[in-house]
Amino acid sequence: MAAELPTVRWGIIATGLISSWFVKDLMVERTDKRANHIIKAVGSSSQQKGTEFVQKHLSAASPIPVIYGSYEEVYNDPNVDVVYIGTPHAFHKQNCLDAIKHGKHVLCEKAFTINSAEAREVFEAAKEKGVFVMEAMWTRFFPLTRKLLTLLHSEKVIGDVRRVFCDFAMDQKIASLGPESRLKNPALGAGSLLDIGIYSLTWALLCLDTGLGEQAEKPKIAAMQTLIDEIDTTSSALLLYPGRQGVVTCSTLVKGRSPFCRIEGSEGSIEIEGFTSCPQAFTIHKGDNDTKKYEFEKPGMGFFWEADAVALDITAGKTQDNIMPWSETVRVLEIMDEIRRQGGAKFPQDAA
Numbered sequence: 001m002a003a004e005l006p007t008v009r010w011g012i013i014a015t016g017l018i019s020s021w022f023v024k025d026l027m028v029e030r031t032d033k034r035a036n037h038i039i040k041a042v043g044s045s046s047q048q049k050g051t052e053f054v055q056k057h058l059s060a061a062s063p064i065p066v067i068y069g070s071y072e073e074v075y076n077d078p079n080v081d082v083v084y085i086g087t088p089h090a091f092h093k094q095n096c097l098d099a100i101k102h103g104k105h106v107l108c109e110k111a112f113t114i115n116s117a118e119a120r121e122v123f124e125a126a127k128e129k130g131v132f133v134m135e136a137m138w139t140r141f142f143p144l145t146r147k148l149l150t151l152l153h154s155e156k157v158i159g160d161v162r163r164v165f166c167d168f169a170m171d172q173k174i175a176s177l178g179p180e181s182r183l184k185n186p187a188l189g190a191g192s193l194l195d196i197g198i199y200s201l202t203w204a205l206l207c208l209d210t211g212l213g214e215q216a217e218k219p220k221i222a223a224m225q226t227l228i229d230e231i232d233t234t235s236s237a238l239l240l241y242p243g244r245q246g247v248v249t250c251s252t253l254v255k256g257r258s259p260f261c262r263i264e265g266s267e268g269s270i271e272i273e274g275f276t277s278c279p280q281a282f283t284i285h286k287g288d289n290d291t292k293k294y295e296f297e298k299p300g301m302g303f304f305w306e307a308d309a310v311a312l313d314i315t316a317g318k319t320q321d322n323i324m325p326w327s328e329t330v331r332v333l334e335i336m337d338e339i340r341r342q343g344g345a346k347f348p349q350d351a352a
């Protein structure tokens, strides 16, 4: 452990897929690390699941985390600084509120909440309690993403951005899933838009607009969704800004392709490759003989970059992060609320 780096102590809520990816990444050895991460506690709906999770994913952790058969015990643990929430979308609001009530800082998975009203409630509670809260939109923290945005907006490498096309498609075999699946059950927040469309939307917003949150321009939106058994399996939205447009798509019915995003400007274009949530490279095209590819290596999946940001913010006494501030989470959710209003996907949590 690097002594001069800030150290944060994590409590992990839930033992599903994303929690396993997140904890494994926190343990990855890497040269660019900016903080030390200690996983102090794991909370699960059952002690046995928690034990299996730690045996499978954290057997090399030092110290071995304490395992709790409830989330409440993690919120109560004085050795935990920050709670990571990896539950289905429908529980994020309550998990966040519970952690905040106990004075814990929070990193909560995307989509942060079901809708923008829920997010505002969480941020209000965080403001009152003075704790740090951030939506875990890990993609925004990739060095690739930061480099691309600098080239695009500060260096204007393709001139003025005119159009952005971004897609996230993966065949989630929805028809074969049971109602207990978070990808199938509307009561758990299922649907293409909140699960994967949020990434396509994020790329479009970042590439079409330099502002975040309240500083961002509000585009006009035209949207459609395909619903199967009440959940959206395909969502498409047009974002209209003065002089520029975004085309944002996602589907849980088909396998997508890389490059997943194309940005067109007055002096060239850029294609981004990899997975929409987890980009690997981008290429700038300025003419037939003028292309430049930027490739980015990483030792794990890339969750450590958002975790480092959380650690540095908490150490600095901040309650919000500059890359993913509260108003940006609310902006993205407001746009998704509008896409669902036009497209038809509803959740029990939405006002009538």
Ligand SMILES: NC(=O)C1=CN([C@@H]2O[C@H](COP(=O)(O)OP(=O)(O)OC[C@H]3O[C@@H](n4cnc5c(N)ncnc54)[C@H](OP(=O)(O)O)[C@@H]3O)[C@@H](O)[C@H]2O)C=CC1
Binding pocket: 013, 014, 015, 016, 017, 018, 019, 043, 044, 045, 046, 049, 050, 086, 087, 088, 089, 091, 109, 110, 111, 136, 138, 180, 182, 188, 194, 195, 277
């Ligand atoms: N950033 C990324 O790349 C990814 C992000 N995600 C996000 O992570 C979150 C969780 O997704 P994922 O890990 O795939 O989900 P999983 O279904 O794999 O795991 C969810 C976990 O939440 C807990 N849970 C509590 N109540 C319920 C309930 N009623 N039904 C199901 N699970 C419950 C369970 O843990 P326990 O029993 O231990 O309490 C369960 O294992 C979502 O917000 C999703 O969007 C998901 C995948 C990738």
Ligand SMILES: O=C1OC[C@@H](O)[C@H](O)[C@H]1O
Binding pocket: 195, 196, 277
């Ligand atoms: O965030 C995500 O990205 C990758 C997908 O596998 C997953 O369903 C989604 O939650």
